[in-house]
Amino acid sequence: MTQPLVIFDLDGTLIHTAPDLMASLNHAIEPVGVEPVHYDDMSFLVGRGARVMIQRALEMRERSVTAEEFETLFDRFLAFYAESMPGQSALYPGLDAAMSRLSDAGMPMAICTNKLEHLAVRLIERLGITSSFVTILGGDSIAVRKPDPEHILETIRRSGAEKAVMIGDSSNDIVAAREARVPSIAVTFGYTDIPVEQLGADHIIDHFNLLTPELINTLVDAADRKKP
Ligand SMILES: O=C(O)COP(=O)(O)O
Numbered sequence: 001m002t003q004p005l006v007i008f009d010l011d012g013t014l015i016h017t018a019p020d021l022m023a024s025l026n027h028a029i030e031p032v033g034v035e036p037v038h039y040d041d042m043s044f045l046v047g048r049g050a051r052v053m054i055q056r057a058l059e060m061r062e063r064s065v066t067a068e069e070f071e072t073l074f075d076r077f078l079a080f081y082a083e084s085m086p087g088q089s090a091l092y093p094g095l096d097a098a099m100s101r102l103s104d105a106g107m108p109m110a111i112c113t114n115k116l117e118h119l120a121v122r123l124i125e126r127l128g129i130t131s132s133f134v135t136i137l138g139g140d141s142i143a144v145r146k147p148d149p150e151h152i153l154e155t156i157r158r159s160g161a162e163k164a165v166m167i168g169d170s171s172n173d174i175v176a177a178r179e180a181r182v183p184s185i186a187v188t189f190g191y192t193d194i195p196v197e198q199l200g201a202d203h204i205i206d207h208f209n210l211l212t213p214e215l216i217n218t219l220v221d222a223a224d225r226k227k228p
């Protein structure tokens with residue numbers, strides 16, 4: 001019997017990226033002369049990828065731009081963000097040990113993120129954790145992305161797994177998991193504008209110390225029992 005796949009979201013789940021995303025976003029929108037976004041705004045801005053982050057920031061500042069101007073801002077974001085990696089971005093506490101526990105139990109790990117694939121790949125490379133993951137799917141890797149369940153289902157298929165658990169910080173992750181009929185764990189330390197308790201995850205953890213192979217197996221077994 002193969003071990004379940006453990007799928008991680010990236011921003012706000014594996015890696016604390018908000019300070020660098022904020023700096024890059026503020027650099028990107030600087031030419032249109034709006035007030036920079038604040039750190040507290042990031043929970044609302046992050047989650048659906050860089051384009052939506054920039055769009056939401058402009059909407060927050062009631063500023064509209066032409067499609068052409070938008071592409072310039074987007075390119076400014078990409079260049080600045082890629083160049084500054086890893087910046088202040090860091091793995092959340094306890095993640096190294098948690099990944100070792102899962103790996104020792106034979107559980108493969110994957111990333112399913114709405115971050116653009118090349119940015120996700122570059123960031124985990126710079127943080128030295130690439131070899132831990134069998135599959136990395138970004139927000140532009142296939143035609144859809146979270147909260148579309150197909151993003152998670154394709155991650156599972158490409159990993160060659162039969163069962164999986166999704167770990168994430170926002171409604172995109174938990175909704176996608178539920179619709180993919182994959183049990184989910186929500187983390188409390190990420191970026192969400194909806195209280196974590198209201199996301200509807202099967203389990204909540206506030207530290208990676210609590211992420212164990214036993215927890216993964218319990219969630220997979222419970223999900224199996226619910227199947228008709
Ligand atoms: O980049 C984003 O907006 C979200 O990325 P995530 O799916 O890894 O949280």
Ligand SMILES: [Mg+2]
Pocket residue numbers: 009010011012013047168169170190191
């Ligand atoms: Mg996230």
